[in-house]
Amino acid sequence: MANMAQAIRMALHYAEENLGVTDVFGEDVGPPLGGVFTATQGLKTAWNSPLDERGIIGCAIGLALAGQRPVAEIQFCDYIFNTIDLLKIAGNTHWASNGDWNVPMVVRTPVGSGIRGSLYHSHSFDATMTHIPGWKVVMPSTPLDAYGLLLSACQDLNPVMVLEPKALLRLKGEEPIPGEPGDDRALSKMIDAPLGDRSKWKPQWPALEPYTVPIGKAKRVREGTDLTVVTYGRTLPLSVKAADALVAEGVSTEVIDLRSIWPYDWEMLRESIRKTGRVLYVNEDTEVTNFGEHLVRRTVEELFYELLAPPRLLAGKFVPGIGLADPLEMASVPQQGDITEAIRGLAREKP
């Protein structure tokens, strides 16, 4: 099965062939490198930009205003922070112009910890991004969802931010991308750029088929009855593992992959929380004014009398950075042990 980086690449190939994507661009996105995570290798519309994040977002806005379909990349979300007022403009242009213009652009950026990235390759961006209205924000945790969400993003009439959990980019999926060959080595040979001289290399794309994950729809990845865990990105597979481990202790955990952070699938969350009466929100952005706090508030305001325990949030520590040394990173963002402990505690809590 394809890994997430390959799935993104195949989605962008499908999008430039079939959905009118005109530009896949950013720092080191074009040949020879094809992206620091290889996500843009071999794409016909991929090009290298100057090392200028404001220039990248500004150019994407301009391309979108001119009727193009850009997919811009910010190499690491740690470097997107100096573009925030431009992201606000991309998000407010339709509203500010009273519907005169719209900005159909996609921005992809790798987020989160898990590669020992220290202060400037470990940031999350979901908390900040969900403070910017007018955007849609998605975050896949499987290759197939990455493919499906990107295909949706590339057809949307509004700006869409695709947050790519960098810890999962190399992880192979459990479900095939429609059209990918069954053999991983065959796929690699077809679409992975060779090491060394790539000047004559051309990818051989499989006959990919359309598959979309609608923006705004979550996925129940594990059924359970005692409590609900809602998460996305790197902490999704960790939550599933934690839930599996707790079966031995008699805890039945439902796990929901939010996938689409804004807009989000409140219907699915509400239904699950009503069933279990307990909910734990997990993400790795810093915990103060975290998006999970919004979900906790909504849960309290709308479902208070149906809850068996207070809704909980497990998120990153509110410290200025993620330190390089193993104990520092482990202590800064939720790990499997933290999630297990949080589920265990919540499951035992009685009204």
Added chain:
Amino acid sequence: MTETASRRGRPALVKEPLPLEKALLVRMHDLMVEARVLEERLIQMYRQGHGYFWIGGPGEEAFNVALGLLMRKGQGLDFDYLHPHYRQSGTMMALGEDPIGALRQMKNAASDPYSGGRNFAGHFTKWEWNIVPVNSPIEVQYVMAPGTALAQKRHGGEGITIVTGGDAGTAEGDFASCLVWSSRPGSELPILIIVTHNQWGISTPASTQQGPKSIADRGKAFGMKTRTIDGNDAIGSYLALQEIIGYVRKERKPFLLEANVSRLYGHSSASGANFVNAEQDCIAVLESKLEAHGVLAREEMDAVRARWTEEIAAKARSVRDEPLPEASDIWKHVYREPR
């Protein structure tokens, strides 16, 4: 010199002709007066409590009208994209925009065609003419303009991108980004980068903040053609813009143009919006030339002003009682829905 002379009395008739056709000169004058009268009416509306804030372009009419007259107006890549700043009313009038739109925006009426009562005066937009929405941050248009220019470069044809801003905004990194992205070797863009230099950033003189003798010189390091012109000279601005726009259209290369202009009512209503006597008035400059060359008589020019004053006052009266947006309108246009 001529300006002072014209104020004192009728100058002697000059024999050699002006370098533009009479019909064009008369039209330019008419549009400049229209834009000026509009701005003065907007200021008056602000003073009378019919709007919260005024910002606009009195003092830039000579340059901005010439620009609007030379733009290729329409929607899509074959036409010119304008990434304007908030002193661009002269350009909008020259393109043929009805001044009532600006009055409605000043009144923040629901009928405001640019923002539905959401944005400040002078914040124009018009998708059908490729006029990108004005944003209040004074630099961001410079970093977006390369995007439309890149699309036009690929498309071919003669459509170009024009971006305008003030001198103070060139201190922002986005101006440098614009120079970098417009001149990538082998990917030079069909873009006219304009700085209207009024010597001020609100209250701060440019001379105390910026070292370069000329902002246009900054383009030279990027291999682009540059020029500094007198933006208060309507005829000179028209001729320079005609040549420069022609260059960008045909050669598909960037050009950095600096136009020295006046700021005749200060930065905005926040600084009082009072007329500034110490700065040159581009309309007076043109009128003295038109009179000296026998293109228009004083009485004719006074009649132009009287006509616009009456017409725009009537439009302002008609706007006065138009309804404001509804509270529920805040939810409109958060997202573009598929049609």
